[in-house]
Amino acid sequence: MKLLISPINKEEAIIASRGGADIVDVKNPKEGSLGANFPWVIRDVKEAVNGRQPISATIGDFNYKPGTASLAAFGAAVAGADYIKVGLYDIQTEDQAFELITKITKAVKDYDSTKKVVASGYSDYKRINSISPLLLPSIAAKAGADVVMVDTGIKDGKSTFEFMDEEELKRFTDLAHGCGLENAIAGSLKFEDLPVLEKIGPDIIGVRGMVCGGDRTNAIRQELVEKLVAECQA
């Protein structure tokens, strides 16, 4: 399992990078679960990480605005993100999801076909009235994306495991792999979730709170990143 770690600024990005993250993920929690950060922050992080890891950047918890989303995705790609992540937040139908992901993918891949698009659903989709993440793999594959992800939409400390059990997360993983996509699982994951995550077998796990000592409003701690890297390699 690769480790995607979500710093909010350059200083935290350096800590995540030094600690051994596989992907350094730039986001802005003040603007939501997959809140977008500023282009200059993405650029700063890219420069600070200096090629040691790929950079990912979130473009927001989106509603059905394919034009706005594709322009944001293009901006994140130009700013240096290798992975461009969109959250399908206020998306109610499969057609809306398909169009949103298709346009984002076109915006990114026309610019640089090596960049990867990550389409994220939410494990707590029922409480935010979004579509089930289990619908995403086939839609994202048809739309040309590379990775499907699940995260929590509301960051109130409730974990993805409170909304989707091991069997559902395994189904999500198998569906993604069956469609030729990579998948990622995130959402207030804890160290004690690692054994079950190993069983589920996602390609990537995404964390912030876990490496901030349990409270994602605190800063990322290098020793916790190192501990996570060591436990994932054990």
Ligand SMILES: O=C[C@H](O)COP(=O)(O)O
């Ligand atoms: O992409 C990963 C998220 O930032 C996870 O954050 P969290 O572990 O605090 O829920």
